[in-house]
Amino acid sequence: MSAAEVEAVWRIESARIVAALTRFTGDFGLAEDAAQEAVAEALVSWPRTPPVDPAGWLMATARRRAIDAIRRRTALKDRYAVLAADPVVDEEIDPDRIDDDILALMFISCHPVLSREARVALTLRVVAGLSTEQIARAFLVPIPTVQARITRAKKTIAAAGVPFELPPADERRERLGGVLSVVYVIFTEGSTATSGDQLLRPDAAYEAIRLARTLAALQPDEPEVHGLLALCELTAARFPARTGPDGTPILLADQDRQRWDFSAVQRGLAALAKASVRGLGPYGLQAAIAAVHASAPSVEATDWDRIVVLYEALGRVAPSPVVELNRAVAVAMASGPAHALAIVDELIASDRLPGSHLVPTVRGELLTRLGRRPEARAELELAARLCTNQRERSVLLRKAAALD
Template sequence: MAAAVADAHRREWAFVLAATVRVTRDLDLAEECVQDAYAQALARWGEQGVPTKPAAWLTTVARNRALDLLRRQSTMRRALPLLVESAEVDDVAENSAAESIPDDRLRLICTCCHPALSPEAQVALTLRLVCGLTTAEVARAFLVSESTMAARITRAKKKIAAARIPYRVPAPAELPERVDAVLTVVHLLFTTGHTAPSGAELIRRDLTERATDLARMLHLLLPENPDVTGLLALLLLTDARRPARTDDDGGMVALRDQDRSRWDRAKIAEGIALVRTALTHRPGRYALEAAIAAVHGEAPNFAATDWREVLGLYDVLIQLWPSPVVALNRAVALGMARGPSAGLDALEALATEPQLSGYVYMPAARAHFLAALGRTAEARTTYAEAIELAANNAERDFLMTRLSEISD
């Protein structure tokens, strides 16, 4: 039963919270009611069985709890700042949840991405509220401490209430100013699902699918925006490799070892068409990242990968969007294009970068190049460092296998 509730949390959290906020007009109260609904599910589903429509069941319980609390607190809440001046409170029918999901979800993400909030707060709040990630998971995605992230999320919630930010989908004329923040949120949501920050599974398919759905929704709203087009292309091209990223036991499979016949060729074709459209405009970061993914998608096997083209695209990307993670990825591409020594030198130049100090892929990349150069003792030590940083079990097991191969 706990597994069924956990699955409902992963899949339905955003749906239930978004619908409940429409009643409470208060993010904290809505979260409290939704958490209570999940607690009731844990207690009642064991006796009554899992409902056929978990989202509708949870939404009904959460909104009924919210209405009860609002009736009790009506006098006190007249003095509190709310999200909107007025809101319709409609009954939740068993079959209505699925129909309201897209609008409610978009309302929630646009509220979280309001320009009154800082970009960091927008992304953090959306990951917490729309995706239902724990504060620790959000902190890991940002490479900051949990206490720092908790304070950031609390401040963002207070600002939304104090500024009386409306809980609605912006008008078309207002959408462009929200685009950058929303795209950042959707991208980070996807990457969080692509390689889960923690847990037993490498991939959280619910998050990758949710991010792709949001990207498609944005593309329908803004079909001429090259950044939206580029992001959708990137997600499709990256997710196309998902079936081959794990083996039958859920273990991680490296890119060079993946069975490319399992890649989703329909997604690759759609992504390549989109990236070509995006690149006809001034290329943005998402279009460039999608172009890199397209190089991998078009290569019939790992040996045929055009690493020089990948490196050239990273050279352009790092000028457009300089960041430690892009620099790390470029260093890996450099090592693949020009040899492990060149890659290792580029990684060493990033050794003092604070944002990479606890980033598992930094020592993992160094260990790979050290092993390729025959520096096995250093490679073993560096793989051990990466294993200590890995919070995802599948990644940790993969790194442990690499370490054992060197030891053998």
């Protein structure tokens, strides 16, 4: 079994393993460390002796590492004795409890004792199984910064004695924003991978959708929960048409819309209707944009003026350089590339997206439409150098070469 296969198993199972170990040990940091030791051992052992049940192997090995660590902690002999005893089944049923270890783990990672940045980084590391490099790229911050946030977060959780359990209903609302932002970033990583040789990471994306559905059941009166679920469903509906048989990315204008998952579209529109009851928030507005795309028969027939208005509204309630860049793309379709280029150049002048391949990608497309081919090629080549996803990079290089 190759290292890539080990990584694939870890990516799928890491959250469940860490969550189960946290419930078992009562120690969030210990659980994550033990799980990491297990996957490190798998990288050495599995190429020689592939396990019959990879997930079970990881769980059993991580559990042994956790017990070994507890044994070494002489001050925790009493806890070890409890762990060694037969498990006690709690017969009392709490109707407000959701039996989902991963969701409980997310609420722990999003505990209010942590800063927002630490909550997101810790949950992405432990729940989504993302590397520190992937998290750093998602948030456009240095890798050492992410590493420091995760280390401090685990120490803070341990010092605060946060129990492994879903918080009471009144506390869930307080932590909901952090949880939603984590689900959103997990989904975006799945819908367009920041690195590697695949455009999509469906396992991460569909896990985010599962968590969003669970959150919608837990907090049915929160519009933004339904807004996020709608956004995920409507975006994932395009997955079947976004890549060719060999994994090559297919741009929106070239997609066979008959291959879209229209059941996902219907689920997304239903969730968007629930989100619209009290007015749309940031996730709901993004879902509304996705809904415009989902209802259009082609790129040319898309209501780009409405998309521009929705991006303007999104920029007021949740301003960010990425929102501005996306607005520029919509403006180009609605009013022409010259108007959009002014928006992009303003972003460059303010240096609001340093190191991102997205800005030169959009600028290269706009310059191509304006007939400024040498400048366009330079921008697309720059975007290819900055892009860390091999599939996206190949598309950018082909576009640049076509301008010769």
